[in-house]
Amino acid sequence: MLDHYVYGSVTRISPEAPVPVVLKGDDKFYLGGAGNVFSNIISLGGNSNLLSVVGEDPNGEMVQSLVKNQIEDNQDLLFRTTSRKTTTKTRIMSGHHQMLRIDDETTSPIEGDIESGVMSEIDSIISQYNCVILEDYNKGFLTPSIIKHTIEKCRSLSIPVIVDPKRNNIEAYSGATVIKPNFSEFCSLVQKTIDPSDFKSIRKYANAFRKDFNVEALVITMSENGIYFSSDDIDMYSEGFKINVSDVSGAGDTVLAMLSLCYTANTPIENMLEVCNLAGSIACSKIGAVSVTLDEIINHPVMIEKTNPIKRFITY
Numbered sequence: 001m002l003d004h005y006v007y008g009s010v011t012r013i014s015p016e017a018p019v020p021v022v023l024k025g026d027d028k029f030y031l032g033g034a035g036n037v038f039s040n041i042i043s044l045g046g047n048s049n050l051l052s053v054v055g056e057d058p059n060g061e062m063v064q065s066l067v068k069n070q071i072e073d074n075q076d077l078l079f080r081t082t083s084r085k086t087t088t089k090t091r092i093m094s095g096h097h098q099m100l101r102i103d104d105e106t107t108s109p110i111e112g113d114i115e116s117g118v119m120s121e122i123d124s125i126i127s128q129y130n131c132v133i134l135e136d137y138n139k140g141f142l143t144p145s146i147i148k149h150t151i152e153k154c155r156s157l158s159i160p161v162i163v164d165p166k167r168n169n170i171e172a173y174s175g176a177t178v179i180k181p182n183f184s185e186f187c188s189l190v191q192k193t194i195d196p197s198d199f200k201s202i203r204k205y206a207n208a209f210r211k212d213f214n215v216e217a218l219v220i221t222m223s224e225n226g227i228y229f230s231s232d233d234i235d236m237y238s239e240g241f242k243i244n245v246s247d248v249s250g251a252g253d254t255v256l257a258m259l260s261l262c263y264t265a266n267t268p269i270e271n272m273l274e275v276c277n278l279a280g281s282i283a284c285s286k287i288g289a290v291s292v293t294l295d296e297i298i299n300h301p302v303m304i305e306k307t308n309p310i311k312r313f314i315t316y
Contacts, residue, residue: 001033001087001105001137002059002066003289010094022092022099030289031066032089033253034135037164040257042070043291044279049129051121053079053110053141059086077121079114087139096287109140119149126153131264133256134176136166147172162260164252165189173213178263180219180256196225199237206230221255221280227273238273241281241302254283254292278302 008022031039034052041048050067054060063086064078084106092100110118118141126132132154136142147169154161160177167188173179187194190205206218207230217231226240258279262272278300282292297303 001031001035001089001139002063003030003032003036004028004088004090005030005093005288006090007093010099020094020099022094028288029062029066031063032289033087033137033139034133035063035067036253036289036291037133037135037257037260038067039070039289039291040254040279041261043293044257044261044297045294046257046261047071049077049125051077051118051125053081053084053114053118055084055086055106056080056082057086059088062086077125079110079117081111081114083111084108084140087137093287105139107138107140109143115143115145118146122146122150122153126150126159127157129159131260132159132161133260134161134163134165134173135253135256136164136169138166138168142169144169144172151175160264162256162263164256170213173215175214177215178217178219178259179213179215180221180259182252183220183222183225186218186220196222199228202228203230203235206235219259219276221252221276227255227277229269229273234269236269236273238270238277240277251280251283253289255280258292 005028006024007026007028008024010020010022012021013019014021030036035050038048038050049071054063060080067078085104087105088103090102090104091098132150134142134147134150151161151173152175155175162178162180163173163176164180165173165185167185170189181189183196190209192201192205194201194205202220206220206228209215210218210230217229220228222228222240224240227238229236255276258276259272262275275297278297279292282296282300
């Protein structure tokens with residue numbers, strides 16, 4: 001996706017309708033969606049490639065340019081098509097306040113020839129990687145066939161698959177290594193209304209979900225309430241950090257990037273959850289889908305107070 005931010009100021013209400021008049025200032029463009037996960041992995045010190053689809057349109061060219069600015073060989077991994085738009089979210093901002101969001105996109109499933117091309121590309125490059133992330137936004141790229149094919153291929157090569165899912169495709173994610181829903185998505189997946197402080201119920205339904213879907217671990221993000229981790233060996237909760245929120249967009253992508261790096265590096269679970277919480281809180285303190293850097297994590301007051309333990313337990 002392309003995240004387009006239009007910054008301006010509001011000083012009056014329109015005489016034409018009861019809406020604010022935004023005096024436009026700067027425009028900024030960021031990689032959104034899976035592109036934001038990709039950007040965060042790189043800014044957090046990892047290596048990454050992005051396999052996705054964009055339209056044959058100016059915004060698709062913008063996405064390609066933003067990707068190429070971070071790593072040269074990504075250019076060949078972006079499929080382009082005339083049959084769909086590049087998903088673009090335009091947010092109109094006044095100070096820290098979002099006044100309006102405009103989505104321009106095509107969400108129908110990708111064409112059969114592109115789907116076949118994606119699976120062929122996966123087969124040819126998958127062995128180069130230590131981990132695969134499937135970031136699902138229900139935009140038509142991750143079809144059930146691509147999801148199942150990727151998971152089967154990764155399992156055959158013992159490559160972990162970490163998923164940020166959507167309920168529409170949840171059956172296809174059976175066999176993934178880690179699934180990371182947010183709390184409302186988790187409640188929807190297990191079809192239960194659960195209080196976020198009811199850890200007994202969270203544990204019960206998380207364990208049942210993992211067994212039903214043959215998943216090694218479930219990581220449930222709970223916004224300011226922290227993160228819950230469930231596996232056969234460990235059930236663990238890590239409290240969130242209290243912060244002043246500027247913009248929550250993209251925070252889940254930042255958490256997913258940090259989670260994937262830590263999980264792949266065999267970081268102890270307690271430490272992994274703590275830095276995932278911290279990365280998400282830093283992302284929420286920024287306006288726009290701005291990547292969090294490893295220096296920001298290491299030099300955060302929370303880490304300084306602990307004599308930078310992250311330096312000891314994260315190695316890429």
